Amino acid sequence: MDFNLPPEVEQMRRAVLDFAHDVVEPRAHEIEATNRVPDDLTRAAADLGLFGLSIPEEYGGLGLDMVSKCALYEALGHAHMGFGGVISAHASIGTTGLVTLGTEEQKRRFLPRMATGETIAGFAITEPTSGSDAANIRTRAERRGDVFVLSGTKHYISNAPVAGLLTVIAVTDPTQGARGMSALLVEMDTPGVRVGRIDEKMGQRGALSAEVIFEDAEIPAANLLGPLHGGYREALKILTNGRVGIAARATGSMAHLVELGVAHARTREQFGRPIADFQAVQFMLAEMQVDVVTSRATWQYVAWLVDQGRSVGMEASAAKLHATEALSRVADKAVQIAGGMGYMKDYPVERWYRDQRLLRIYEGTSEIQKVIIARSLLQ
Known part of the structure; x- marks a missing residue:
């Protein structure tokens, strides 16, 4: 490698x-x-x-x-x-x-x-009744001649307020359960497609998400993405590779927090000397760096497996679980090193502490990643 x-x-x-x-x-x-x-x-x-x-x-x-x-x-x-x-x-x-x-x-x-970014894209699978339980999707797409008539509601859809195109997972054969779902390319200016309430989130300001409502929207049959009734299976593959990217992005965020922690420790003085001189602070910085190194090694290995054409369902879950949980630890230590300053909104560590929390939830919660890993071991 x-x-x-x-x-x-x-x-x-x-x-x-x-x-x-x-x-x-x-x-x-x-x-x-x-x-x-x-x-x-x-x-x-x-x-x-x-x-x-x-x-x-x-x-x-x-x-x-x-x-x-x-x-x-x-x-x-x-x-x-x-x-x-x-x-x-x-x-x-x-x-x-x-x-x-x-x-x-x-x-x-x-x-x-x-x-070119002229068209922003998003992925719509989550619904009010189906998050981790994606097989409980209720949005329907009924084939009528040359179109699919799409009805239902998605929510917490990243980029929805600014998107021009969504990949939407919908039920096309309600008798088949998870095997009766398909993926459709849905242009946001299609009649019957509208953005509902924009979410007010704890963090990640600027990354807008919202509910998306489909009211008998006619989607051309030519916009069927992949095999008919194969949407759920393909959605899982899309999410799997996405988890490797989240692990990599979380690693970068950790590295940035280490930089902030080191800079603060060198300049902040207590008892007449920089707090970097105190072993308690040094140990926190060391533990933060260990999480950076291990998370980087993990995503690199799993990304390499993807490039080799290997199936990485379990490995991608492990990479996301490790990196996002590690980022939470690192962010917490970054606040601790900064002390009271780290709790103030005009200091960047406070923002990073709020923003990182979402990574343990979207594209599969930490608990879902554990389920995937355990199933791979026990099957």
Whole structure:
């Protein structure tokens, strides 16, 4: 296994890291105050190619393998987590289904605009009655001639208020349970499709999510993504690979918190000397760094397995579970090192502490990851 990046990817990784530190993070207070990502930051991200991470070069994307893509996700993890959330929801689960399952016509129709960020994408599976229990989906898509008539409600859908395209998982054969679901490419300007209430979240400001309501929306049959009645199975594959990206982004966020902790420890004085001199602080920093190193090694290995064409259901769950739980530990220690300052909204650690909490919930809770891992051991 060789995790060294090609020179051009390493150059881009450094560019994304600089962009995160020097461009996005200085705008964090603006994102927090307005609950939106400024248009110029979106354009800058598009210029870097971040919206095309998962898209092949022939459609305008970067055509990266999984190891390279996750290396950029880790660099992106140093940026405001709401900003990173917009990018990852689009470039990961919002895009990979179309790339892997789409027809040539579908790819040529949608991917070039997605690669430039002109069309933002999202993935809609969660409903009021089905989160972790995805097999309980109630949104229906009834085939009528050349269209599917789509009815139902999705909620907590990342990017929904700004998206132009959603991959929607809906029931197409209610007699078959989980085996009777299909994936549809749904354009948000379709009559009968509307965004409902925009969510007010604890953190990740700027990464908007909302309910999406389908009221007898007519979706062209040509927008069926992948096999009929194969949507649930394919959705699980999409989520599996997405979990590796979350692990990488969580690793970057940990590394950023270590940087903040080290900088604070060197400059904050107590009892006449920097708190970095105290072993209690040194031990917290050491434990934080151990979580960075182990999380990075894990996502690199699982991403490499993906590039080898291996099935990684259990390994991806392990990577996400470890990295997101580790990020919570690191964020907690970062607040502790900062003391009272770490609890104040004008200090970045407070924001990171709130923002990271969501990673243990979306794209499969920590408990669901444990179920997947245990089943793989006991089957």
